[in-house]
Amino acid sequence: MARGRRTLAAIFAVVTLASGCASPDEPTPPAASAPSGAFPVTVGGVTLGERPDRIVSLSPTATEVLFAIGAGPQVVAVDDQSDYPSGVPVTDLSGFQPNAEAISAQSPDLVVIANDINGIVKALTTLRIPVYLAPAATSLDDAFRQWRELGTLTGHPADALVTQVGTEIDKLVADLPQRAEPLTYYYELGPELYSATSTTFVGALLGRAGLTNVADPADANAAAGGYPQLNQEFLVKANPDLIFLADVTCCAQSAATVAARPGWDTMTAVRTKQIVALDDDVASRWGPRVVDLVRAVTDAVAKVPA
Structure with missing residues (x-):
């Protein structure tokens, strides 16, 4: 399945340019409405x-x-x-x-x-x-x-599923602490440094948590369709407060592999250990488990001192 997950990440970064392991703990799905x-x-x-x-x-x-x-x-x-x-x-x-x-x-x-x-x-x-x-x-x-x-x-x-998911996401965001300055973040789709800007589905979700996306300037004119490929120098200079890894299962990325990249040890996110490993599948889909993605993000944000 790892090859498929890598392909899915490439779909976000490559197919969009031309025109994304199940969780071990499976939550009980909401009660379905009766057939109409x-x-x-x-x-x-x-x-x-x-x-x-x-x-x-x-x-x-x-x-x-x-x-x-x-x-x-x-x-x-x-x-x-x-x-x-x-x-x-x-x-x-x-x-x-x-x-x-x-x-x-x-x-x-x-x-x-x-x-x-x-x-x-x-x-x-x-x-x-x-x-x-x-x-x-x-x-x-x-x-x-x-x-x-x-x-x-x-x-x-x-309708019941939409209401439940929407309500849970609203609550997770509302419970975040207020900050004088928004935190910045880098969202990684693959070790080739493809990312997702605020114009994308996942970028918009993270934006609801009050975060500023460091990848946005790299695709200001939308030439990359919201999925630009960044480089080491750009990211080191951007110095994000948080790093979210959506390439853990597919590409064996972790806090250790990120910290070992040349120059990355100077980044705030690396120095303060604010590198968040996400579930690749949850991070690449737009189904009911978006709640799990938002929860992972808000949990990480809440741990950063205000």
Whole structure:
């Protein structure tokens, strides 16, 4: 799975330029709303005459959402990167190299994907298979919209999940101590020093914690699509107060490997040991576990003396 996680990080940094290990402790998902049964429905360009009973998910985020809203029993196959919650019907289907014939062999009445790679939407549509495209969310509201649309398409309203997650995030942010000056941070997608600016989904989430992103000036004109590749000199000069590592599992990065980088021992985050290891998967998805990401961030921020 490490190779897949590295690929997912590259999707954030590389695919965006051209136009992201399950947690050991799995929280109990919120109680799902009862199926609405309101069909036919049309959402996101997809029309379903009846509730889908054979769903194929080629998006780890969508897989998490489907199970969180109670549509898990309808999911018959997921891609090789979907690893949460435990027990999902993992197959060798790929969201990075989707194969229409292999997908069709699952006899799906709904396919959910995150990227229209190699014309897969057209290929599946030609086979009369409904496809819902749920690309990487650009904001929390955008993620919530996708959850609600998946709820409508599956007959399991997602309003309760949206409310629960939104409320938890609001509380985590509200409980942070007030500071005279905002803390700065560097968010690492990979040891190649790709990062995410405040214009991205994850950057916006961290911004809610009152943090200033040191990567923002590196993509001021949005040429990198919010995912610039930084360099050692830039980061040493930026001197962030906090470093968040989203490349722990994929790339074996840690506080020790960061501290060993040339010149990084002068950084405030390194000297004060404010290097935060994140769960790679949680950090790269926009499903219900965004709460875990925000909690990891707010916990780290709260530990820095005001």
